[in-house]
Amino acid sequence: MIAQKVAVRPDPDTLAALEEVAFVYPNGVVALAGLELRVAAGSFTCLVGPSGCGKTTALRLLAGLLAPSRGRIRRSMRGPGEVALVFQDPTLLPWATVRDNVELPLRLRRIARREARREVERALDLVGLGEVADAYPHELSGGMRMRVSLARALVSRPKLMLLDEPFAALDEITRFRLDDELLTAWGSQGWGVVFVTHSVFESVYLGQQVLVMTPRPGRIAARIAVPEPYPRTPAFRASERYLRLCSRVSEALERAADASA
Amino acid sequence: MRSRARTERLLSGLLVAALLGGWEAVVRLGEIPAYILPGPLLVAEALWRDWTVLGPALLTTLAIAGLALLAAAAGGGLLAVLLALSRWLEAGLLPLAVTLQVVPVVSIAPLVLIYVEEVTLALVLCAWLVAFYPVFSNTLFGLKHTDPMLRDLFRLYGASRLQRLYYLELPSALPHFLAGLRISGGLALVGAVVAEFAAGTAGARAGLAFRLLEAGWRLDMPRMFAALLLLALSGVAIHGLLALLQRWLLGRRYPRMREDR
Numbered sequence: 001m002i003a004q005k006v007a008v009r010p011d012p013d014t015l016a017a018l019e020e021v022a023f024v025y026p027n028g029v030v031a032l033a034g035l036e037l038r039v040a041a042g043s044f045t046c047l048v049g050p051s052g053c054g055k056t057t058a059l060r061l062l063a064g065l066l067a068p069s070r071g072r073i074r075r076s077m078r079g080p081g082e083v084a085l086v087f088q089d090p091t092l093l094p095w096a097t098v099r100d101n102v103e104l105p106l107r108l109r110r111i112a113r114r115e116a117r118r119e120v121e122r123a124l125d126l127v128g129l130g131e132v133a134d135a136y137p138h139e140l141s142g143g144m145r146m147r148v149s150l151a152r153a154l155v156s157r158p159k160l161m162l163l164d165e166p167f168a169a170l171d172e173i174t175r176f177r178l179d180d181e182l183l184t185a186w187g188s189q190g191w192g193v194v195f196v197t198h199s200v201f202e203s204v205y206l207g208q209q210v211l212v213m214t215p216r217p218g219r220i221a222a223r224i225a226v227p228e229p230y231p232r233t234p235a236f237r238a239s240e241r242y243l244r245l246c247s248r249v250s251e252a253l254e255r256a257a258d259a260s261a
Numbered sequence: 262m263r264s265r266a267r268t269e270r271l272l273s274g275l276l277v278a279a280l281l282g283g284w285e286a287v288v289r290l291g292e293i294p295a296y297i298l299p300g301p302l303l304v305a306e307a308l309w310r311d312w313t314v315l316g317p318a319l320l321t322t323l324a325i326a327g328l329a330l331l332a333a334a335a336g337g338g339l340l341a342v343l344l345a346l347s348r349w350l351e352a353g354l355l356p357l358a359v360t361l362q363v364v365p366v367v368s369i370a371p372l373v374l375i376y377v378e379e380v381t382l383a384l385v386l387c388a389w390l391v392a393f394y395p396v397f398s399n400t401l402f403g404l405k406h407t408d409p410m411l412r413d414l415f416r417l418y419g420a421s422r423l424q425r426l427y428y429l430e431l432p433s434a435l436p437h438f439l440a441g442l443r444i445s446g447g448l449a450l451v452g453a454v455v456a457e458f459a460a461g462t463a464g465a466r467a468g469l470a471f472r473l474l475e476a477g478w479r480l481d482m483p484r485m486f487a488a489l490l491l492l493a494l495s496g497v498a499i500h501g502l503l504a505l506l507q508r509w510l511l512g513r514r515y516p517r518m519r520e521d522r
Contacts (some may be wrong), residue, residue, distance in 0.1 A: 065413055080419030091410045095432045095514040104428065108418045140517040156418070 013040045014076060015160045015192045016062050016083075021071035022217070023057050031057040033072075033217035037194075039160060042207050044186060044193045046203035048212030048249065050257060055196040058218065059085070059162045062194060081156030084191075088165040089144040092137040099124070099133040105156040123155035126185050136144050143174035150178075152186060161191040165198065176234070179206060187230060200253065204245045205237060212252040214260050221256035224248055299483040304490065307483035315472060315484070319491050322453055322468035325381065326499070329388030330449040334442055336389070337396030341438075345404035345430065348421065366452055370459035380462050387459070388452030392445040399441030403434030437514055439507040448500040454492065469495075492515040 017038040023031045038044060039062065044179040047055050060066045061073060061087050084105075092101045102123055106116040124130050128149040137145055146166060153161060161214060163182075167175040179202060186193055195205050203210045204226055212222040226245055228236060236242050281301045287293070288300035295303055308315065340358070344351040370387045377383035402459050415425050457470035467475075469488050476485035 060413075063413075063417055065416060083417060085414065085417055087410050089410065091408065091414060093411070093432065094428070094434075094516070105418045107428065108420045108424055121435070136514055136516070160422070 011160070012200065014074065015041050016073070016077070017040045018058065018068070019072040020060060021058075021061060021068045021073065021076065023054070030217040031217065032061075032068075032219070034219050035203070036061070036220055037211065039192045039194055041159065041192050042190045042205060044195070045097045046207030046210045047194060047196045047213060048198060048200060048203045048210060048253065049218060050215050051198060053213045053215050054218030055213060056164055058213075059164050059196055062160070063148050063162055077159055081109055082158055083162065084153035084156065084158035086153045086161070086166045088168050089151040090137065090142075092135055092145060092152075093099045097136055098129060098151075100179045101137065102151045102155050104152060109156070112170050119155050119157075120151075124149040125154060125255045126154060126188075127151045127181060130246055137241055143170050143178065146170060146178060147181075148183070150185075153168055154189060154191075156184045158187070159192045161186075163193065163195045165196055167202075168198065171224040175202070180234075182206070183230065183232060200246050200249045203238075204242060204249060205232060210245075210249050212249060212256055221259070222249075223251035224252065283377065296480045296482050300485055304486040305485045307481075308487040308490065311484050311487060315469070315488060315491060318467055318469045318472045318488070319495065321466055322450075322457070322470065323494070323495055325384045325456075325468060326385055326386055326495070328385045329392050329452060330442075330446055331409045332385065332389045333392035333445045333449060334357040334395050334438075337393050337441070337445070338368070338400050338438060341397050341400035341404060342426070342431075344401055346426065358397060361390060362508040366391045366455050367459060370456045373456075374460050380460060381466065384453060384462075384468075386462060387456030389456070391452030392449035395444035395448065395469045396438065396441040399437040399444075400434050403437030404430045407433045421478070429488050436511060437511060439503075443500065443503045443507065450492070450496050450499060 006119055018035050021035045021037075022033045022060075025031060036059060037045075037047075037058065047058065049055050055064065063083050064073075065085075067073075075128065084203070093104065096104070099120055103116055103120045106119060113118070120133075121130070124133055127150050129144070129147050129151055132144065134142060137148065140148070148167070167178050170178065183206065195203070195206055197206075207226055210224045210226060211220050212224065213219065214221045224245065228241065285300040286304060288298055299307070340354070344354060366387055370383075373386050374380070374383050374392075377386060393403065404426075411429055412425070417431055420428070453468065454470040457468045458474065460471075461474070462468065462471055469492050473485055473488040473492075474489060476482070
């Protein structure tokens, strides 16, 4: 497959776009070179690539935590809380209860207490955590902690949800379940999602499109559309279509690695 | 588990009894005169007989060490917060704090006693100089070494500097502050004793250190040992109180910090 560039047009639907973005770390490591990436409102994009290819850097650029060395970033969002970021590590405040952790983004924005509580309950319900709202993070399992992290991300009703290998550290059963829960929440909330993963299978199961990145310095090597309608069910995982798409993504990954080697 | 703890306590009790018994036996069998080494029974008798002298002295020393510790907690904590908030202050004041720490208090005490006329205040000041640094440097470390991913999250949510301090840095620093306080507790007592040695306050406001010296001049070894015993017990008591405080403040919220005794 020929490497395709994602079209970047001025578009009211575009939440964030990276245009010809390069990023060089202060130590001289070139993480990204000429990355094109556009995130439309309500879209679900998966980003796969070998480790160290700059996936995380791309997310941090989209989040506005880093500024590009070259190129341009366009973001239609302004206010804090419009972008949410979920890391591989749950990254919770260890001294705060589940409820207080989820409430943190609203506290930081000085949302009135009563409204904040309501939003927190909503977010906890979305990820099925209502029961353990008063527990501390260390009293929960890894999967539960990840749910808290998700609830904190969605409590501020973001427009853009950035997930950096969020379930990579979890066992497969838990990961499958959280994949499904994420899809359900996405279906009802309609954020634009960029989901970074190193699992080909996860990327095809979740995304509307899978972007394959080259090894460092990262660019988009291939764009593979996943035309499967939602809701996606475990039956999709067993289907021929799914396996064919997975092998296409794998091949694209290999080709990208060979081309740069 | 419980019976094991009881056995341990029994064993340490037996050990103390054996040591005291051995001490008494050595003194009696060796016919060592009391002005060289008094036996524990004689020391206990001196403690009882001289309580009218030693009791007020104990209170004085405890008051000096306690005030110094409180001042160290407040001053060390506040200064650490100020330095964490301002790079300029840190660049200016950190070398000063380190210098104060490395100059032995014995050498500063006479100066302090010249400049500060109120003796008790001078003693507190000297003890504070010794006790201040561990709280200060531990707290500063805790404030500055917060989880970088949590810092990213705070940036993403547009947290103000004070919000980051309140919601992230202060709670992160709490265990470090308390660990520093436990070191400072012992040092406050050391500082109080050293300062008193230097000051040589006699009369009603004399502390344990002066009584110790005085007993030495009079070759009243039992009283000297009794004063020493009170000092040791004071140290143990301060340590125990601070351990309780640590347990109470960290409680259920800080899982990994509780087990140290």
